[in-house]
Amino acid sequence: MSGSSRVAVQDRAAFLRRPEHRLLRVAALAGLVVVWEALTRVGWIPALFLPSPVGVLTELGEMAASGQLFVHLGASLRRLLLGFAAGGGAGVAVGVMTGFFSRADAVGQPLIAATFPIPKIALLPLLILWLGIGEPSKVAVIALGVFFPMAINTYAGVREADPLLVRAAVAFGAGRWSVIRKVIVPSALPMIFAGLKLGAGTALLLLVAAEMIAADSGIGFLVLHAGNIMDTTKLMVGIVVLSLLGLLSHWALACCERLAVPWRHT
Amino acid sequence: MRVIVDRLSKTYRDRTGRELAALVDIALRVEPEEFVAVLGPSGCGKSTLLGIMAGLLPATAGQVFFEGERRDGQPLTATVFQEFALFPWRSVRRNVEFGLEELGAAPEERKECVARFIAMTGLEGFEDKFPHQLSGGMRQRVGIARALAVDPAVLLMDEPFSALDAQTRTLMMEELLGIWERARTSIVYVTHNIQEAVYMADRVVVLSRRPGRVLDVVPIELKRPRHEGQMGEPAFVHAQERIWGLIKTQAQAALREGRA
Ligand SMILES: Nc1ncnc2c1ncn2[C@@H]1O[C@H](COP(=O)(O)OP(=O)(O)OP(=O)(O)O)[C@@H](O)[C@H]1O
Ligand SMILES: [Mg+2]
Numbered sequence: 001m002s003g004s005s006r007v008a009v010q011d012r013a014a015f016l017r018r019p020e021h022r023l024l025r026v027a028a029l030a031g032l033v034v035v036w037e038a039l040t041r042v043g044w045i046p047a048l049f050l051p052s053p054v055g056v057l058t059e060l061g062e063m064a065a066s067g068q069l070f071v072h073l074g075a076s077l078r079r080l081l082l083g084f085a086a087g088g089g090a091g092v093a094v095g096v097m098t099g100f101f102s103r104a105d106a107v108g109q110p111l112i113a114a115t116f117p118i119p120k121i122a123l124l125p126l127l128i129l130w131l132g133i134g135e136p137s138k139v140a141v142i143a144l145g146v147f148f149p150m151a152i153n154t155y156a157g158v159r160e161a162d163p164l165l166v167r168a169a170v171a172f173g174a175g176r177w178s179v180i181r182k183v184i185v186p187s188a189l190p191m192i193f194a195g196l197k198l199g200a201g202t203a204l205l206l207l208v209a210a211e212m213i214a215a216d217s218g219i220g221f222l223v224l225h226a227g228n229i230m231d232t233t234k235l236m237v238g239i240v241v242l243s244l245l246g247l248l249s250h251w252a253l254a255c256c257e258r259l260a261v262p263w264r265h266t
Numbered sequence: 267m268r269v270i271v272d273r274l275s276k277t278y279r280d281r282t283g284r285e286l287a288a289l290v291d292i293a294l295r296v297e298p299e300e301f302v303a304v305l306g307p308s309g310c311g312k313s314t315l316l317g318i319m320a321g322l323l324p325a326t327a328g329q330v331f332f333e334g335e336r337r338d339g340q341p342l343t344a345t346v347f348q349e350f351a352l353f354p355w356r357s358v359r360r361n362v363e364f365g366l367e368e369l370g371a372a373p374e375e376r377k378e379c380v381a382r383f384i385a386m387t388g389l390e391g392f393e394d395k396f397p398h399q400l401s402g403g404m405r406q407r408v409g410i411a412r413a414l415a416v417d418p419a420v421l422l423m424d425e426p427f428s429a430l431d432a433q434t435r436t437l438m439m440e441e442l443l444g445i446w447e448r449a450r451t452s453i454v455y456v457t458h459n460i461q462e463a464v465y466m467a468d469r470v471v472v473l474s475r476r477p478g479r480v481l482d483v484v485p486i487e488l489k490r491p492r493h494e495g496q497m498g499e500p501a502f503v504h505a506q507e508r509i510w511g512l513i514k515t516q517a518q519a520a521l522r523e524g525r526a
Pocket of ligand 1: 278279286287288306307308309310311312313314315348476
């Protein structure tokens with residue numbers, strides 16, 4: 001059949017759109033907690049294996065009130081921040097140097113390639129031997145864990161810097177250090193932040209491991225100790241705090257990135 | 267400042283060792299306070315020539331000399347890049363400020379100078395925008411302002427008005443001629459546009475297709491200050507035709523080569 005007719009244009013790409021579904025996101029999380037609480041209420045799962053969310057929250061409140069929580073949290077945060085700052089700072093410095101100077105690259109590359117695959121936690125006994133059982137060995141193992149992703153990411157970011165922009169800076173009189181400060185580092189910032197996010201995960205992992213192996217304070221110690229005395233509620237408090245710590249560090253880094261890399265977000 | 271380009275050659279060599287001759291035996295002089303346009307087909311090595319003059323690329327053979335007096339702290343050259351080369355992490359204001367920063371100018375002096383050149387290039391109201399928030403033509407003007415702000419002895423411009431609409435381009439050409447007449451710098455101005463070259467330059471250097479050689483140097487005998495009315499004058503038309511004659515055979519040959 002032929003003939004003329006009028007056809008309205010349909011949005012044929014509608015099914016490709018991905019709306020955010022905020023409500024669904026919240027519901028998923030709330031659903032998990034509700035199912036969990038229900039399971040424990042019915043009594044199918046003994047509280048020893050899985051304490052109820054309400055019980056965990058109550059315990060959290062009590063530990064906060066008694067100050068016990070903050071002793072452990074404080075000890076963990078201190079190790080985390082010190083290790084993160086030391087490892088991150090050294091990683092960025094080494095990444096920039098090896099990325100920019102060919103001699104530093106020639107020396108640094110093979111060293112990094114040789115030491116990078118070592119699981120850092122395996123070095124803890126050695127670090128304890130060198131630095132003692134106290135804080136320095138724990139901070140050092142975290143610093144080591146953060147150092148490698150930072151150095152490798154920063155290196156990649158530096159190598160990716162647009163040579164045209166480097167030449168433009170030189171054309172306007174920039175010397176070596178000026179180029180590094182005003183072109184290389186800003187170019188590498190997005191990669192540096194990607195490294196920081198990777199490093200944050202590694203740091204948390206190493207923190208808990210180190211505190212389980214050799215500590216008498218910290219969230220890792222809390223979790224292990226609670227497990228040993230079969231205090232599952234306290235154990236779950238530790239796990240919840242760790243998960244919040246991970247979320248918080250990711251969120252804080254994302255905020256810093258938005259401030260430090262404004263040309264990527266507007 | 268006088269620029270002497272002495273039998274300059276440039277051969278690019280890639281990682282596999284293959285060679286590509288971009289420039290062969292270029293000799294030319296830019297006299298103090300002279301405006302020289304460099305014209306040639308795409309890929310003939312114009313940007314390469316400017317890069318070598320700016321000290322950003324090594325030459326394979328030959329040399330470039332600068333001769334003459336310079337004010338204290340005046341940079342030898344400043345470049346307007348064909349690809350703009352703005353720093354994406356710097357606002358318009360801070361991009362324009364870049365060269366002044368490197369020269370070690372005082373903050374108040376920088377601020378005053380930046381404001382002047384932002385106004386001159388019609389970028390007022392966009393000082394705090396980042397390059398990705400600007401149109402192509404605006405980005406190009408930021409690049410021009412950045413180079414003008416350092417007041418170099420020799421200004422190297424690589425197709426500086428290519429992204430501008432015809433009207434803005436005419437205005438910017440007049441503006442540039444005004445600046446040049448006041449500052450009395452030497453200018454090397456790379457372009458594809460014959461009319462633009464004849465309108466602005468004292469001499470037009472015509473390059474052959476790749477590898478670039480100097481085909482001819484055409485002097486433009488038009489009175490200054492230049493104005494649009496001169497575009498109908500016999501001297502203007504004659505220069506334009508002469509250059510077109512040189513370019514045409516080159517372009518045709520290049521096109522034939524491309525088809526073959
Ligand atoms: N970094 C490089 N490595 C290898 N070859 C290059 C490089 N830069 C340019 N070339 C080659 O050198 C030749 C000249 O390039 P150039 O950019 O100087 O040309 P141009 O005259 O500025 O062209 P256009 O008018 O299109 O800007 C071209 O054939 C190009 O392929
Ligand atoms: Mg070019």
